[in-house]
Amino acid sequence: MGKLSTHVLDITVGKPGAGVKVALYAVGPAGKTLLKTDVTNADGRCAPLLEGDGMQVGQYELVFDAGDYFAAQGVELPSPRFIDRVTLAFGIASVEQNYHVPLVVSPWAYSTYRGS
Template sequence: MGRLTTHVLDAAHGCPGSALKVDLYRVEGTELVLVAQQLTNADGRCDAPLLEGDSYVSGVYQLQFHVGDYYRRRGVTLPEPAFLDVVVLRVGIDADQAHYHVPLLVSPYSYSTYRGS
């Protein structure tokens, strides 16, 4: 069975992005349907896949990483409004593929992502 996983690396502090809220939505036309919400663990990873089993179907999904809240909790002074508050990534998933891993490398002013393994 396939699965969608993620992890967050805090490039500004050189550590995992722990206790960072991640939301996963399925994009259905102009609507977003909430599929999962998790907090990253001490290693910056979600404890369970965001998507797996019967819910792992082909389609377009939107990941939302709440990085502004994460940096505020770390005591980082951000401008208001924050330059990066919620990082939004839309990814297409082909259910024939066994595993999609979407890492996020983030700082208060930049981010990078790729399809990991």
């Protein structure tokens, strides 16, 4: 069985984003269901978000509280924040594979990619 994992990289300082709140949602015809919340550790990572029987084919969203993270770092942010809550929508097509969905973020931009 595969697993779903994530991490946050703060490109303003070139370091892991420690202390970022992350929420995982399953997305289906009836809407979104919150599956798990976590906070990134000192390495910017969370424990696996899905694994074993919890790993299911489907659509998901990861929501990162990036604006709160940057505010806690003392970064001067406009009001309202340009980047606040970052939502990454993605699909899991095979429960046998690993899906690593990281966030590379600054107060002004973000990106992601599929790792393994």
